Amino acid sequence: DVKVTQSSRYLVKRTGEKVFLECVQDxxxxxxxxxxxxxxxxxxxxxxxxxxxxxxxxxxxxxxxxSREKKERFSLILESASTNQTSMYLxxxxxxxxxxNVLTFGAGSRLTxx
Amino acid sequence: GNSVTQMEGPxxxxxxxxxTINCTYTATGYxxxxxxxxxxxxxxxxxxxxxxADDKGSNKGFEATYRKETTSFHLxxxxxxxxxxxxxxxxxxxxxxNMLTFGGGxxxxxxx
Numbered sequence: 089d090v091k092v093t094q095s096s097r098y099l100v101k102r103t104g105e106k107v108f109l110e111c112v113q114d115x116x117x118x119x120x121x122x123x124x125x126x127x128x129x130x131x132x133x134x135x136x137x138x139x140x141x142x143x144x145x146x147x148x149x150x151x152x153x154x155s156r157e158k159k160e161r162f163s164l165i166l167e168s169a170s171t172n173q174t175s176m177y178l179x180x181x182x183x184x185x186x187x188x189n190v191l192t193f194g195a196g197s198r199l200t201x202x
Numbered sequence: 203g204n205s206v207t208q209m210e211g212p213x214x215x216x217x218x219x220x221x222t223i224n225c226t227y228t229a230t231g232y233x234x235x236x237x238x239x240x241x242x243x244x245x246x247x248x249x250x251x252x253x254x255a256d257d258k259g260s261n262k263g264f265e266a267t268y269r270k271e272t273t274s275f276h277l278x279x280x281x282x283x284x285x286x287x288x289x290x291x292x293x294x295x296x297x298x299x300n301m302l303t304f305g306g307g308x309x310x311x312x313x314x
Contacts, residue, residue, distance in 0.1 A: 092245070128210075128306050130208075130307050133302075180245075189234075189302060191246070192248075
């Protein structure tokens with residue numbers, strides 16, 4: 089089975105701190121994604137990447153950046169954390185199959201910014 | 203742009219009850235449609251999918267039929283179990299890169 093591993097399940101940070109969320113997948117997927125999940129809002133796409141060193145903005149990229157130096161690793165960076173970035177962050181990866189993009193998700197990283 | 207609308211939860215049912223979670227979508231072309239499920243403390247998992255009109259996706263007793271005429275993809279199960287308690291997300295995928303657009307999620311609670 090494909091595994092998507094998010095290194096931190098729970099983080100507590102202070103306003104202004106730099107935060108790194110790491111995600112690693114082990115099935116050679118080209119595509120990787122970062123979403124945030126908030127009650128009533130579902131999942132919103134922050135950034136995605138189709139290849140090493142490639143990144144594209146999603147729907148809500150403000151306040152975030154990403155890094156993809158290796159195919160298996162996709163990092164989400166909060167340069168200066170703010171309280172409105174308190175959320176659950178979900179990483180996902182995929183291969184495109186049968187014309188439909190099926191995502192495999194990690195377990196999530198719950199970030200609290202004080 | 204694309205959008206997905208789900209019924210708001212929580213939906214509370216007794217074990218063995220019939221389940222319907224409504225999902226409607228807006229898309230410019232011919233999207234693929236998905237239901238994902240998130241069990242407590244876990245990430246999302248694909249439950250079922252349908253890639254063209256009139257397709258029926260099914261898995262673990264759950265079914266959903268791609269209805270282009272009503273732009274809907276309602277999730278159904280004939281007899282729910284306590285273990286089905288989770289959050290269910292409807293999603294669509296369309297266009298360059300096949301990006302997924304998610305609905306807001308519906309929490310299902312099944313009581314013994």
